[in-house]
Amino acid sequence: MPASQSMIRNLLSTHQLSTADIERLLQQGASYLQWLRSGRKPRLNTLDDVSVTLAFFENSTRTRISFDLAARRLGAEVVVFDAAASSLTKGETIVDTIHTIEAMHSAQILVMRHNISGIHEQVQPNVSARLVNAGDGKNQHPTQALLDVLALLDAGVNFHGLKVVIIGDILHSRVARSNLDLLTKLGAHVAFCGPDHLVPAEFDSQIAAKFSHVDQAVEWADVAIALRIQLERMIEAFIPSTTEFHERFGLKRRHLEEKPRLMVLHPGPINREVEIASEVADAPQSLILRQVECGVALRMAVLSEIASTL
Numbered sequence: 001m002p003a004s005q006s007m008i009r010n011l012l013s014t015h016q017l018s019t020a021d022i023e024r025l026l027q028q029g030a031s032y033l034q035w036l037r038s039g040r041k042p043r044l045n046t047l048d049d050v051s052v053t054l055a056f057f058e059n060s061t062r063t064r065i066s067f068d069l070a071a072r073r074l075g076a077e078v079v080v081f082d083a084a085a086s087s088l089t090k091g092e093t094i095v096d097t098i099h100t101i102e103a104m105h106s107a108q109i110l111v112m113r114h115n116i117s118g119i120h121e122q123v124q125p126n127v128s129a130r131l132v133n134a135g136d137g138k139n140q141h142p143t144q145a146l147l148d149v150l151a152l153l154d155a156g157v158n159f160h161g162l163k164v165v166i167i168g169d170i171l172h173s174r175v176a177r178s179n180l181d182l183l184t185k186l187g188a189h190v191a192f193c194g195p196d197h198l199v200p201a202e203f204d205s206q207i208a209a210k211f212s213h214v215d216q217a218v219e220w221a222d223v224a225i226a227l228r229i230q231l232e233r234m235i236e237a238f239i240p241s242t243t244e245f246h247e248r249f250g251l252k253r254r255h256l257e258e259k260p261r262l263m264v265l266h267p268g269p270i271n272r273e274v275e276i277a278s279e280v281a282d283a284p285q286s287l288i289l290r291q292v293e294c295g296v297a298l299r300m301a302v303l304s305e306i307a308s309t310l
């Protein structure tokens with residue numbers, strides 16, 4: 001991919017992406033997806049001589065492994081920083097940690113996850129690495145939204161006028177914030193569904209509808225994105241019980257029986273029988289594992305574009 005002024009140099013938020021940026025990344029992601037599915041070559045050499053450090057200050061399975069695979073399949077040198085086993089535990093700051101990694105010439109691109117919202121914008125002026133946001137607090141998860149859109153495209157969806165409902169804990173969800181922005185830019189109508197206290201009013205002017213019961217949400221939607229109840233970010237007062245939450249907001253088999261063409265997404269990890277019944281998570285209408293597959297391809301597209309601007 002040729003370097004150009006229009007290429008993204010960092011990816012901190014979906015808000016920075018124009019429609020042209022999104023379409024270019026999706027096109028490249030779709031191309032990498034076909035390459036991955038073909039199983040023809042073990043790796044490309046697009047990122048030869050490029051160093052990528054994965055710094056996850058918060059736990060992850062999908063995002064960390066898929067960025068790792070994406071970078072290696074493009075031929076990059078990859079360093080995986082293990083926060084729990086690092087000198088952060090001795091009091092070293094994040095910026096000092098990043099400077100230490102940079103001094104080893106191992107982070108031309110730094111992929112970072114942290115539980116503090118806005119941390120990437122805070123550290124960016126102090127680091128020379130290109131930054132990729134792999135999730136920050138409840139703020140943004142731009143590659144998750146991009147891969148969700150790629151999975152829908154791969155399933156044959158046309159976004160213009162598409163009705164997408166995001167269900168569950170919107171308040172704590174960086175996935176909801178990134179998807180609302182990205183899907184809206186692509187022409188979809190986005191609604192939220194969840195308990196009143198988990199659906200903040202700040203989005204009222206941007207959403208197409210707000211539902212307080214999953215049955216109404218499913219009746220309206222073409223696509224349902226279930227969110228994980230983030231027990232680690234929540235105090236118990238937010239939901240009376242997981243059983244009660246499932247009854248009112250969980251996707252269940254009857255929803256697929258009533259609406260067999262509904263497409264179901266979930267960013268993972270899933271709480272089975274809380275926000276989604278196993279019979280839905282494992283149904284043909286579920287794109288959950290396709291989302292994971294698309295994650296590697298989409299992250300290859302992001303890394304290759306950013307590397308093209310080095």
Ligand code: CP
Binds near residue numbers: 059060144267268
């Ligand atoms: N969807 C997502 O970010 O999953 P992980 O926390 O496993 O990376």
